[in-house]
Amino acid sequence: MALIVQKYGGTSVGSPERIKNVAKRIARWHARGHQLVVVVSAMSGETNRLIALAREVQSLPDPRELDVMVSTGEQVTIGLLAMALKDIGLKALSYTGAQVKIVTDSAYTKARILKIDEQRMRADLNDGCVVVVAGFQGVDEHGSITTLGRGGSDTTGVALAAALKADECQIYTDVDGVYTTDPRIVPEARRLKTITFEEMLEMASLGSKVLQTRSVEFAGKYKVRLRVLSSFDESDDDEGTLITFEEDENMEQAIISGIAFSRDEAKITILGVPDRPGIAYQILGPVGDANVDVDMIVQNVGHDGLTDFSFTVHRNDYQKTLKTLEPVIKHIQARGIVSGDKIAKVSVVGVGMRSHAGIASTAFRTLAEEGINIEMISTSEIKISVVIDEKYTELAVRVLHKAFNLDQAS
Numbered sequence: 001m002a003l004i005v006q007k008y009g010g011t012s013v014g015s016p017e018r019i020k021n022v023a024k025r026i027a028r029w030h031a032r033g034h035q036l037v038v039v040v041s042a043m044s045g046e047t048n049r050l051i052a053l054a055r056e057v058q059s060l061p062d063p064r065e066l067d068v069m070v071s072t073g074e075q076v077t078i079g080l081l082a083m084a085l086k087d088i089g090l091k092a093l094s095y096t097g098a099q100v101k102i103v104t105d106s107a108y109t110k111a112r113i114l115k116i117d118e119q120r121m122r123a124d125l126n127d128g129c130v131v132v133v134a135g136f137q138g139v140d141e142h143g144s145i146t147t148l149g150r151g152g153s154d155t156t157g158v159a160l161a162a163a164l165k166a167d168e169c170q171i172y173t174d175v176d177g178v179y180t181t182d183p184r185i186v187p188e189a190r191r192l193k194t195i196t197f198e199e200m201l202e203m204a205s206l207g208s209k210v211l212q213t214r215s216v217e218f219a220g221k222y223k224v225r226l227r228v229l230s231s232f233d234e235s236d237d238d239e240g241t242l243i244t245f246e247e248d249e250n251m252e253q254a255i256i257s258g259i260a261f262s263r264d265e266a267k268i269t270i271l272g273v274p275d276r277p278g279i280a281y282q283i284l285g286p287v288g289d290a291n292v293d294v295d296m297i298v299q300n301v302g303h304d305g306l307t308d309f310s311f312t313v314h315r316n317d318y319q320k321t322l323k324t325l326e327p328v329i330k331h332i333q334a335r336g337i338v339s340g341d342k343i344a345k346v347s348v349v350g351v352g353m354r355s356h357a358g359i360a361s362t363a364f365r366t367l368a369e370e371g372i373n374i375e376m377i378s379t380s381e382i383k384i385s386v387v388i389d390e391k392y393t394e395l396a397v398r399v400l401h402k403a404f405n406l407d408q409a410s
Helices: 016-031 046-057 063-070 072-087 119-126 152-164 197-205 213-222 249-253 279-289 315-332 351-355 359-369 390-403
Strands: 003-008 035-040 092-095 102-104 113-116 130-134 137-139 145-147 168-173 194-196 226-230 241-244 258-274 294-299 306-314 336-349 376-380 383-389
Touching: 003 016, 003 152, 016 035, 016 072, 035 072, 035 119, 035 152, 046 063, 046 072, 063 072, 063 145, 072 092, 072 130, 092 119, 113 152, 119 130, 119 152, 130 152, 152 168, 152 213, 194 197, 197 213, 197 241, 197 258, 197 336, 213 226, 258 279, 258 315, 258 390, 279 294, 279 306, 279 315, 294 376, 306 315, 315 336, 336 390, 359 383, 359 390, 383 390
Parallel strands: 003 035, 003 168, 035 130, 092 130, 102 137, 168 226, 194 241
Antiparallel strands: 102 113, 137 145, 226 241, 258 306, 258 336, 294 306, 336 383, 376 383
C-alpha cells in the first residue's frame, strides 16, 4: 500500500463527464489498497472567466479581492469530484486550501506556501477516505484567502506530497508525459521516459507548459518522486515521464533532452544608463518591489560613462514594469527607454552540456543558417537561451530540434 498524491488539471476535470472519469480512475487506484489525496484545478476556462469578470468591475482588480474570487473555481471542482466519488461507493471529503490548512505569505495572486497542517488529511486517510483538496489556493496568517499564481495547482500537489511524505506525486494532464519539445510544433518530438529534476526545472522555467516551475522546485527540494501522466489514457499501466533525482547511465548519453520556448516575454532596454556601482539595483529594485519577476539581464560594457541595460519580464507584467520605470528613468537620468513584447525565448536544455563542447556553436550556427537574429543570450551549466523575434519561434524550435537529433530515439 502506498500513499499517492494525484493532481488533475483543468482539462482533466473540464466537464461533469470528465470528472466522473477521474473518479473511476481514482477508484481503481483505491481498490489496489493505496491511500489517495487528490488535488484538482478549476474546470478549464473557469479561472480566465472569473478574472475577466473581475476586470469588468475594476480595470486593475484589487489583488486580495481577486484571490477571494478566483479561488472559487477550485471549490466547485472539489465538491463535484467528491460527489462523483461518493456516487460510486467511495468515502470522500473535500477541502479548500484554508481548511487543510495550507498557510502562505500574503503576496496575493503569487503567494508562497509556508507550511501545511497535514493532521486532518492523515486522519481521513486512515479512516479510508479519499481526500480531495482544492489546488492553487491557501490562507495567510490573517485568515485571508490567497492564490499561488499560474499553475499553482501543481505546486499544491507537490507541497502536499512533501508534507505527507507521499510515495509518489502523479501529475495528470492533457499530455502523456514530457516531450523533447511541443509535438504540436514538431510532430517528431519524442516522449521522454525519464528526465532529471535539473532539466525539468529548466524546461519548466523556460516555457514548457507541462509542469509549473515552483512545483518542480518543491519536488527537488523535498525529494518528492514526481511523474507526469495523461488523464485521457484509459490505461493505468502507462508510466508517463518520471522526473528523477540523479542521472543514470542512459540519461548521461543524451547530450540534449529538449527544446523549450516561451512567447510570453517582453524586452525592455534602458538607454544611456550611468555606468556606476549600484545602478542595476536602482533599476531592478523598484521592479522587484512591484512583484515583477525579471528573467534575462544584459548590461553592455560602458563607454563614456554610459551603458545600456536590457532585461526581460513576463508579457503580463510588461505595462506594469514600464509604468514602474517612469520615475526611475528620470531619477537616474537615463537617455531613454526602448521596449517591445513581440519577442520569444527559445532554449536548448540538457545535462550533457556539462561534459560536451560545441553545443552553443551548434545552436548559434543553426539559427544563423535560417537568418534568425539573436537579440539576447543567457546560459547556465545545462541550458542555452536566446531571445529572438517572435515570428521565428516555431522555425527556431524545429531546426534546433533537428540539429540536436532529438527526433531520433536514443
